[in-house]
Amino acid sequence: MVTENPEYLLEALHVVKVFGTLRANDDVTLRVKPGEIHAFLGENGAGKSTLVKMIYGALQPTSGEFRWKGKSVNVGNPAAARKLGIGMVFQHFSLFEALTVAENIALAMPGDFDMAKLSEKIARVSKEYGLPLEPTAIVADLSVGERQRIEIVRCLLQEPRLLIMDEPTAVLTPQEADQLFVVLNRLSREGCAVLYISHRLEEVKRICHNATILRHGKVVANVDPTLETAASLARLMVGADIHVVHTVREQSEGAARLKLDNLNLPADGPFVVELKNISLEVKAGEVIAIAGVAGNGQSELFDAISGERPLARDAMISFDGRPSGRLGVNARRNVGAAFVPEERLGHGAVPGFKLSENVVLTRHSSDRSLVKMGMLQSGGATVVSERVIKAFDVRKGKPDPEARALSGGNLQKFVIGRELDRKPGILVVNQPTWGVDAGASATIRQAIIDLSRDGSAVLVISQDLDEIYEVADRIAVISRGQLSETYRANEISLQQIGLLMAGAHEVKEARHAATA
């Protein structure tokens, strides 16, 4: 088994990781050669982070084996991983803003160190790799790209043989990303392997030598990305075996119930996507789905439509013809709109509150049976809660449990059921079946379609293309805060959606420029 010059630097063989009833990794095998840039692709929740955390020693596998340079290893913790020569750059940096670059790096160095020597080394290594860093600079003053450099240099100082990068370009400008690619190519030439996690398929095609694609915890393909197209990679990620069950329904020419008209919303923080000139009409009786890779403005769009972040002008959004851009979330609910956010716990529901209390959360201003003269009518909430539980078959341990005690799928059924129970004229759902098991997904999708057939307008924001084809009459794609035109679901292919998702925004801007 042990060879002198093993072909693979790292091998993960038949790795299984089970969380409760969820098989996050199901017989995953991944092989990384020395010096290669290996892309690790998959949708949100496909199990990428789980495997990477096991490689880095932050999680232990339920079964399966890891080999390092051909030898079986048991990586008990991140320190052990670093000792082997594995470095990791996380998506969310772990830096102390008030400390200097050198101090931050010193904190992660094992054993004693000499600050002056370390600073000198940081300056040298960072310069060598074209990642200029000033060791005495305070982190708070640095840009996101510079902060990432600190994390990378911190890994490089330990002379890693394998560098794991978790969506490194998600926070970078295109120019910063280009610089990063230069560094990664150089590392690769020097023999350091890179495990590169990303959603951005064009990047993967550009810099990666090999790609392993994960879907629902299973490896579905291992391909050479340079021979693939972005669209074919996208198809692999979401499943080549998509059975398009969607049949075109009679196009109802109803009135526009939800209308977005040149909706603009500036970014209000460093990780927030700016929404630019979004226009869309959702008619009575139809479901429109917005596809897109995570982090391209979906949650910002949801906040703008729900009114959690009010808009500058009333005309930017209308419900049933009523301009409502500056109304708050309850005023919008009172005109018949309902909203289901992506995050169930802590956004759609309060984790430590009982289900009946969570009914009050979104219905206190629209439902007269819940609040009288400012006092809660607990009986009213229980009636609603039990009705939702029955209608959506919410499984639970006791009559009125805390929201956090429910499984993801059951809580999602409850959160969606709570809104559907109001028979809303307009429903906006962000990621309706994210992290939800197949049975609950089917129930939820059916309920969404049924609502629209009763004359409501439904807008679904989703990353799951299976789901989009299953529920949508028309499809639009969001990328970098811009929305494409809408297409009839039977007129747009998976390849076209993949292209729109993968980087079509430049194309789109060019087209806009051309038509302007």
Next chain:
Amino acid sequence: MRLLLEKRSEHSHTMVYLSPVIAIGLTLVTGAIIFAFDGLNPLEALYVYFLEPLKYLWTFAPDDLWSLEQLAVKAAPLALIGAGLSVSYLANVWNIGAEGQLTAGAIFGSAIPVMFPEWQSPLTLVLMLVFGVLGGMAWASIPAFLKNRFGASEILTSLMLVYVAGLLLDWLVRGPWRDPGGHNFPQTIAFSDWQLLPSFDGTLHIGTLFAVIAAAALTVLMGRSLKGFEIRVLGASPRAGRFAGFSRKGAVWFCFMLSGGLAGLAGISEVMSTVGQLQPSISPGYGFTAIIVAFLGRLNPIGALVAALALAISYLGGEAAQVSLQISDKIAKVFQGILLFYILACDSMILYRPRLIFNRAPAAVPAE
């Protein structure tokens, strides 16, 4: 072997109520050790400190009733402030400056007898109380405004304003408000008649009733009203609060006005009863001790009432310990600090289950 905290799926209702009991037990054990180091008999010292004030409960001797009344009088401001702070802390609004709001309430309310010493009518009493509440609110409005407008940490601003209020009081009683006939003592004129709260029998005054009424009213507010629901949601999950259309800024104002107003009421009530005039020191740190009351009472207004009685014992015991054990009454502060420390530590068991793990060291990496 190591200790592991395992997350529970729901919070443990048993631990919510057991945690303060364990904390009190640990505080007593620690206290006994401290007494032993001081060369005292720990059991005797604990008896003097914690049980002697309650002697009436088993002796029924009329002479012992006095200390029980003292207990109620000391518990009243603690419960009043603690109930308000409970609501604040549930909303994640950290008003640490109740002591300053108490002082401001005492100053505002006392302005009436100081400026119009001759005015005696039932209205005097009512107006003094109202001014006391308004004074506490006014003082609390400063950190609320700074928080909402500039994002300044209310923990720091409200705490620092305690010292500003203390110095303001000091200046007033030594300067403009000093009793002209008071032989230069730093105090205002002694209040009389309608400038004082009526008492039942000399010690116990109607201020204790305010605490009971406030606890009952706040229990209804938090448990039954939409406002209380809003406060709880915003404290538990700000993002869900925004989704429910509740205003974070509104909650900050509401909590500071409520807790500040109650602290002001406690302050003016103290001045109108136990103290009887303004002087440089009007409270043995009720505003700070009430923070412990709030946590010991499980951030529940009725709980605060019970916890206030427990903390009041530490004040009475401190006085008793000074007299019969010859130790500094600062020991009361030591006990209060230890108690808060243990409550916060034990509260982690509400959401986590402690478990001892034997022999499961992280698996080693084979040598290369």
